[in-house]
Amino acid sequence: MSTEYFIALDVHVSFCEMAVVTKLGKLAKRLTCPTSIPALVEALEEVRRPRRLTFEEGPLADWLTRNLRQRVDELVVCEPRRNRLIAKDSDKDDPLDAEKLAQLYRGGYLKGVHQAGTLERSLLKQHVGFYHDRVRERVRQGNQLVAQLRRHGVFVKVADLLDAQERRAAWSRLPPNRILHADLDRLLQVYDVLLRQEMEIHQDLLRGARREEPVRRFAELPGIGWIRAVTFYVYLDTPWRFQSKSALWRYCGIGLKRRHSGSGPMNSRLDHAGHRRLKDVLLGAAKSAAASADSPFADKFHYWTQEEGLHPSIARRNVARSLAATLWSLWKTGNKYDPALVHGVGVKALSRNRTTIEPGRSSLGGTGQKSPRA
Secondary structure, eight states: OOOOEEEEEEEOSSEEEEEEEETTSOEEEEEEEESSHHHHHHHHHTSOSSEEEEEEOSTTHHHHHHHHGGGSSEEEEEOHHHHHHHHTSSOOOHHHHHHHHHHHHHHTOOOBOOOOSSHHHHHHHHHHHHHHHHHHHHHHHHHHHHHHHHTTTOOOOHHHHTSHHHHHHHHHTSOSOHHHHHHHHHHHHHHHHHHHHHHHHHHHHHHHHHTOHHHHHHTTSTTOOHHHHHHHHHHHOOGGGOSSHHHHHHHTTOSEEEEOOTTSOOEEEEOTTSOHHHHHHHHHHHHHHHHSSSOHHHHHHHIIIIISOOOHHHHHHHHHHHHHHHHHHHHHHOOOOOHHHHHHTSHHHHHTTOOOEETTEEEOOTTSSSOSOO
């Protein structure tokens, strides 16, 4: 019977440390090779099959996955946060990190990180991320500009400064200092560039989003515009990654994390380890859907706040979970959005599972998937 080999890479920009261990945990090989596909392929081919490869999620993971997946029998891109404590145990350097990672892989202790299946999907995901980064940078630059003006008693909004007349009026209230005016002009120029880039990327993103059939169905939901729809689409990549709604909610940063010990109560808290960008998208969509007219999600929000007496932030999180579950269901089934079906799973079923929450925690039984109180 052939020996199985577990290969781990500690990846850096200029070089990779490779460690190969057998199924019995014996270190079979250790080497350093350049971070290039030909060099890595050559190093992998020197290890007999069956060979399994792992490396941690990072900036190079997507590129390495696309080029090395066919060279091994199994490839796992693992979650680095789960390996951090073990990696810090005893001595630490790149060869030891690679060997520890290979041993974790052999023992089945690694948590895989999903990677896009095609280059096109990966590029669309990068484009969506680039758009959100531009928005964030533009907002940061605008806040910096407004803060500088406030230091001199000029209180305006960034949108007002885009008008030439409003900008001259604001500048006239500043101290007559050449350096101050020059610095503020530079800040405003950078803001204008970022705003123009954001608008250009927004148009490109809309064209790309409308070409994706699931995104067109997502955009029919209240609170889900084209940008939110395509963001949900690219960061989940496939609906088959999750076995349950609770797993989806936890990945999106709106789920619950349970804690229980001995005969004590089952405590449940929000899981803050989820995807921050998806969390922002879903909570923003929940806020918009709750404020929309003639929407089943607005009805849910009203029921939870008025009838159940929940705090609006908790009710919005419940709406976000309902939106995420609806998007997930539409993606899996290929159906179109039907408001009647959202009502069908609605508030009465959830209210039967109501629980009492202490500040910062809730007491749940079962899986915690249906509680409206967190």
